[in-house]
Amino acid sequence: METLPCGHVAEAGDIRMCEHLVAEQPPSRSYRWFTGRGADYARLCEPCAGVGLEAAITVCAGCVERAEKADNYGSNRGRPEFPRRDEVLAEPASVACTVVPRNEYCLAAMPGGWLALTDDGLVRIADDGSTDFVREQGYDESYDPDDPNSPEGIGDFEIGPGLHVSPDGRFAAVVTNFGRYGEVIDLSDGSLVHELDRTFEDNWTTFYPFAFLPGNTFVTATANNCLDRFDLATGECLTERDSSYGSEHYEDCFHGRLTLSPSGRWLLDDGWVWHPIGVLSAIDLRTWAEDRYAAEHGLPVSDPENDWNRPLAWLDDDVVAVQRIGRAWNKMIDGVTLFRAPAFEEVGRFCGPVGRMWAHRGRLHTVTDEGMEVWDPADGARTGLLKGFSPTAYDRATGVFAQLTGEQLLTWR
Ligand SMILES: [Zn+2]
Ligand SMILES: [Zn+2]
Secondary structure (H helix, E strand, C coil): CCCCCCCCCCCEEEEEEEHHCCCCCCCCCCEEECCCCCEEEEEEHHHCCCCCCCHEEEEEHHHHHHHHHHHCEEEEEEEECEECCCCCCCCCCEEEEECCCCCCCEEEEEECCCEECCCEEEEEEEECCCCCEEEECCCCCCCCCCCCCCCCCCCCCCEEEEECCCCCCCCCEEEEEECCCEEEEECCEEEEEEEECCCCHHHHHHHCCCEEECCEEEEEEECEEECCCCCCCCCCCCCCCCCCCCCCCCCCCCEEEEEEECCCEEEEEEEEEECCEEEEEEEEEHHCCCCCHHHHHEEEECCEEEECCCCCCECCEEEEEEEECEHHHHHHHEEEEEEEECEEEEEEEEEEECEEEEEEEEEEEEEECCCEEECCCCCEEEEEECCCCCEEEEECCCCCCECCCCEEEEEEC
């Protein structure tokens, strides 16, 4: 056996790394630099990651193992290889509109147009770009970058408002993602109909759990570990039950973003439990009428270490695409894993998709800094890239994606 460039007489490891990561005191942060061949990568320190692959040398298996273990960030540069069948996509349509949403979660589809939350309040936007002011925003619970005491969300997420609209367009919910409060608004007269409060337990870790459900109801968290369903018209809680500490159904968990399947059969709950482990689970809404503990009886979908708040989208009523491949959070690679109801077994995975994600007619649509990408889950190929279009809302009823640029409303179907 010969001496490897890392200085050890040993078997070569399965990845290459820069020399700085085999030093006695290696830098604390390193990056997986994808080579563009399959999911192969080299591991580079921060300065070398700015240069590229030429910094990578062959090192022994022991040096690889040590550096992989020391990675506490899970940072990536570049992307794994994926097949490309890019077709030319039509350019988005554009009309003048100067509405500026508070953030990327403050634009939502509604029949006949869109609803935005701006610094002034809720604004309805018609397809021709004309606007109609609904009401002022009642409270403000958001991240202030100038205030050192301002609460932050987990990872790259910031505490701030998010918007949901009922399928018939009658009601909207303004919630605080990674925060505590929310409101349900009747859009017909702008009145406040329900105040939402999920109490104070580690809210900074999850999107606000809220979803409009079939039958003029909605579901939200009334505590970190309790989801309740309410009647929209009366405000009555339809799921009164005992899940208190010490009771048979007590759960030590944190509910997160709720995503309804197209027919309304399944509700995905993107939560977590200590130490921490992501717990993506599916609540069967057909049983929630009889089983008051249906929210406690969710089916496990995926439970990666230390990872939740992952983009996900229902491809149809049975198959859901969930981003990132793998189980250990710092070993995951960009891509999606497909799970099929009702058992939610894994039925596929492919590399590539990253960023906010929606599904339309069996294709996944993702948004990166570059623009919108379209993916065919049948073979994992990218089938389109629309540069410069970064939609923040999707209308499931019409298949239209929308982006507000500050000057224009861009729409694409
Ligand atoms: Zn280096
Ligand atoms: Zn070595």
